[in-house]
Amino acid sequence: MEAFIDRLASAVRQRGNPVMVGLDPRVEQLPESLVPGGVPDSLDHQAAACAVFCRGVIDVVAPLVPVVKPQAAFFEQLGPPGMVALAEVIRYASERGLLVVLDGKRNDIGSTAAAYARGWLGPGGASAWGADALTVSPYLGDDSLTPFVEVAQERAGGVFVLAKTSNPGGGMLQDLRCEGDQPVYARVAEHVEQLASNTLGRCDYGAVGAVVGATYPEQLAELRAAMPHTWLLVPGFGAQGAGAEDVAAAFDPQGLGAVVNNSRGIIFAHAREPFSGRFGAARWQDAVEAATREMIDALRSATPAGRLGE
Numbered sequence: 001m002e003a004f005i006d007r008l009a010s011a012v013r014q015r016g017n018p019v020m021v022g023l024d025p026r027v028e029q030l031p032e033s034l035v036p037g038g039v040p041d042s043l044d045h046q047a048a049a050c051a052v053f054c055r056g057v058i059d060v061v062a063p064l065v066p067v068v069k070p071q072a073a074f075f076e077q078l079g080p081p082g083m084v085a086l087a088e089v090i091r092y093a094s095e096r097g098l099l100v101v102l103d104g105k106r107n108d109i110g111s112t113a114a115a116y117a118r119g120w121l122g123p124g125g126a127s128a129w130g131a132d133a134l135t136v137s138p139y140l141g142d143d144s145l146t147p148f149v150e151v152a153q154e155r156a157g158g159v160f161v162l163a164k165t166s167n168p169g170g171g172m173l174q175d176l177r178c179e180g181d182q183p184v185y186a187r188v189a190e191h192v193e194q195l196a197s198n199t200l201g202r203c204d205y206g207a208v209g210a211v212v213g214a215t216y217p218e219q220l221a222e223l224r225a226a227m228p229h230t231w232l233l234v235p236g237f238g239a240q241g242a243g244a245e246d247v248a249a250a251f252d253p254q255g256l257g258a259v260v261n262n263s264r265g266i267i268f269a270h271a272r273e274p275f276s277g278r279f280g281a282a283r284w285q286d287a288v289e290a291a292t293r294e295m296i297d298a299l300r301s302a303t304p305a306g307r308l309g310e
Contacts, residue, residue, distance in 0.1 A: 001123065004099075004132050004158035005231060009203035009256055011066035011099055016309045017296045018255070020101070020233070021061045022263025023070040023089060025050035027078075029268050031284040047081035050074070054089040057267050060288045062096040064296065069233075069261055072104040090130050094123060101160065101233065102131035106148075107140050114147035121148070122155030133158030135211060135233070138188050139173070145208075149195055152207045158231075159208050161195075163188045164223060166213025166236030189223050189230075196230040205231045205257065212250070214242030214260065221249035224257070232258040237295070238265025244295075244302035251304040260299060266291045 002010075012018050027039050027046045034049045058068065070093075075086035093100050100123075106116040120134045121127055136148050138161050148159045164174055164185040174185040182190075189210060196206025212223050214236035224232065232250050236242040237260050250258035269275040269291035270284035279287040300306040 001126075001156040003156050003201040003207060004123075004152070005199075005201040005205045005207055005209075006203050007132070007156075008067065008099055008158070008231065008259070009201075009205065012256060012259070013308055015064065015066045017065065017299060018251070018259045018305050018308075019065040019292065019295055019299065020067045020069050020259040020261040021057065021065055021266050021292065022103070022235075022261050023054050023057060023068055023267065024074050024263045025053050025267075026074060029271065031270060031281045033282065033284075043078050044081045047075070047078045047085040050078070050082070051085035051088050053267075054085075055092050056285055057288055058089070058093050058096055058098065060285050061266075061292055062093075062098055064289070064292050065098070067099040067101060067259055068093050069101045069103050069263075071263070072102060087129060094130060094132075099132045100130070101133040101135065101158070102129065103135050105135050105137050105162065107137040107144050109140055109144045110147070113144050114151065117148045117151035121151050121157040121159075123157070126155040126157075131157070133160060133209075135160045135162065137162050138191070142191060145191075145195065149199065149208055153199060157207070160211050160231075160233045161188065161192045161208060163192060163210040164212045164216055164219050166215045166240055166242075168215075170213070185219065185223070186226065189226050193227040193230050196227065200229060203256070205229055209233055211235065213240075214247045214250075215240055217242075217246045217249060220247070224249050224251075228252075233261065234258050235261045238262040244298040247299070248303040253304055253307075255303070255305040255308040260295075262291075262295055266295065 075082040195208040199207035209231040211233045270287035275287040
């Protein structure tokens, strides 16, 4: 199978945009039509509603965007039924032609890290879960990343390493200064770029990418320059406050090199203006489509992603 990073670059070019839709199915925020009478007591029923919702989102966005990002935590909190739902959602997204980045932020050492990697990483029948890529944490050191990178290469998968995250508290560790007055996030980026350079695909990006938040535009620009072979996964767009101008520096001149995630701002668009007034909960899928198209247009107009169709 073609390397994940080349499949991602091709999908971004084909769709003409770098939008990643995050699948974070909060049961209490699902449209009323999916949870009539309110949140059900049964975890089985909650998980089933989440699966129906995510499939409905996928049906809308599959023709529009290249990739989705299920957040494992929202399924894990529902116990075994939630994990069955997660497997169903990953499989359904893949069948609809979307790439799937599982947001699990996994990490450990040795055989445990390898077990995480073997379980999650690998599209189709290459792994139990079938994710194309996985988010991982670097804070157990370089040897904890090695098993993920090795499995990703073996199975045409990808890895996105947390570098500079979008949350306000991330700076407690990530901004600390280490030897040579280098911030920790820059040291992580240096290592990620080396891993990416060692795993290059045809698109000149590596199998190892980095998570860099849109809420810190200056650091985003700094890290784009420091990691020329590293594809960026950029969270923080929409509900967390970042806009298209904030993510412009994430891209290379051709409009490649980054995908920009939006979760709540798209999947729950029916609950916020202007979409709530236009569509309401009854037409929640229309709201998802409108919010997705709005984000696509914003990125095309304010970032190098507008060059993807040239």
